[in-house]
Amino acid sequence: MVHVDLHSVTQPVGIMRIMAAILTCMCFILVATAGYVSSPYWAWCMFTWCFCFFFTLCILILEFTTLSTKVPFAWDDFTAAFAMLAGLLCLSASIIYPIFFTCSICHRAIGASVVSWVCFAVYAGEVVITRLRPSGQTSGFLSTLPGIMKMLETFFACLIFMSLETGQYSGSPGLQWCVAVYSLCFIFALLISLLTLGQLTLRFPFSFDKLVIVYNVLAAVMYMTAMVIWPLYSFRNNKRPSNCSSPCPWDKLLVVTFMTIFNAIVYMLDSIYSVRLVFCVSRE
Structure with a gap:
């Protein structure tokens, strides 16, 4: 009632x-x-x-x-x-x-x-x-440090998607890999948050925490590759045009670069914290 x-x-x-x-x-x-x-x-x-x-x-x-x-x-x-x-x-x-x-x-x-x-x-x-x-x-979960980092990961990914244009990466396999990294990591970070919020993690027939650790480490490695590949392929022989209007497509490439770096740092911290939480704190 x-x-x-x-x-x-x-x-x-x-x-x-x-x-x-x-x-x-x-x-x-x-x-x-x-x-x-x-x-x-x-x-x-x-x-x-x-x-x-x-x-x-x-x-x-x-x-x-x-x-x-x-x-x-x-x-x-x-x-x-x-x-x-x-x-x-x-x-x-x-x-x-x-x-x-x-x-x-x-x-x-x-x-x-x-x-x-x-x-x-x-x-x-x-x-x-x-x-x-x-x-x-x-x-x-969402108000703890791992939950906050998951929110930051999805937030930075949204800023990346907002700045992406199809013409920026359609002709480059290296940049397409970066877009795949952004998309996959965003989907899985969102899925982990939803499963935890809905208290569905206990229904898994295996340790969900260890699965999250594997994902965090893999996502951190993938983002580190994107952190190197995206600026390398985006800015090679591509200087900022003098008559670039606002918002400039070149500036969007710069935004994606910085958001990639920020997200890579968050994923690395998330991986370190989750490993410590599961393998160190749980054994004390």
């Missing part, structure tokens, strides 16, 4: 979620009225604000109606992880949108950029309050 829980929207976390829903909606409306721009970066920013608004509103509704107690996964883990992910998404949109789509007379774009930064601060505040609340820290 559904009950109404007024405390869920009057406590500090609930108030922050209401603010986040309003602010993300404001960003979406301001940018939509400013006009459509044919750019994957514009689409990413719009997706970010829509995604954050929709799921924040869903969380508010589910907690207000107490339906959150009936979901088949760890609800506190999910909300804590979503706040972290939404913060990352808003941070990326707050950086990307002003760089590519604002000007001195673009008042709506400037307003959307400012509101997006405020929205990032609200989500960051929610993360702080959630982690420091008196009832204790959330102990679910």
